[in-house]
Amino acid sequence: MKERRASIRFDKAFPVYLAGDEGMTRGIARNIGEGGMFIETREPYRLGAQVRITFVSPDTSTEITMLAEVRYQCFLSYGGAGEGENQLRGMGVRFVGLEEKEAGLLVPLAKESSRAAMRSRLLH
Numbered sequence: 001m002k003e004r005r006a007s008i009r010f011d012k013a014f015p016v017y018l019a020g021d022e023g024m025t026r027g028i029a030r031n032i033g034e035g036g037m038f039i040e041t042r043e044p045y046r047l048g049a050q051v052r053i054t055f056v057s058p059d060t061s062t063e064i065t066m067l068a069e070v071r072y073q074c075f076l077s078y079g080g081a082g083e084g085e086n087q088l089r090g091m092g093v094r095f096v097g098l099e100e101k102e103a104g105l106l107v108p109l110a111k112e113s114s115r116a117a118m119r120s121r122l123l124h
Contacts, residue, residue, distance in 0.1 A: 036094040044091035067097025
């Protein structure tokens with residue numbers, strides 16, 4: 001299957017705060033790239049909704065706020081025999097209000113994640 005993403009994604013998990021027409025909530029950012037991210041949250045916003053995402057960069061301790069659009073929702077139930085059922089809920093968002101100064105703040109996150117991925121490949 002061909003990769004459709006225009007930019008490299010990196011896996012770094014950290015808390016985010018979400019605000020939009022549907023209220024305010026929290027989530028965990030995962031699978032982040034220059035153009036968007038996946039956010040694990042109990043109540044994903046509706047498709048097409050505009051969401052303000054605020055978080056503190058784990059690398060620079062700088063607060064970053066971006067405007068994004070919900071592109072997809074994820075509701076996944078999984079588990080094996082005797083393991084019980086687990087659930088994952090979340091949404092994929094595309095950044096639409098990313099300023100240049102804030103885009104540069106994501107670069108350290110990407111570099112650190114790339115170094116960690118390379119170390120992991122070398123060790124295994």
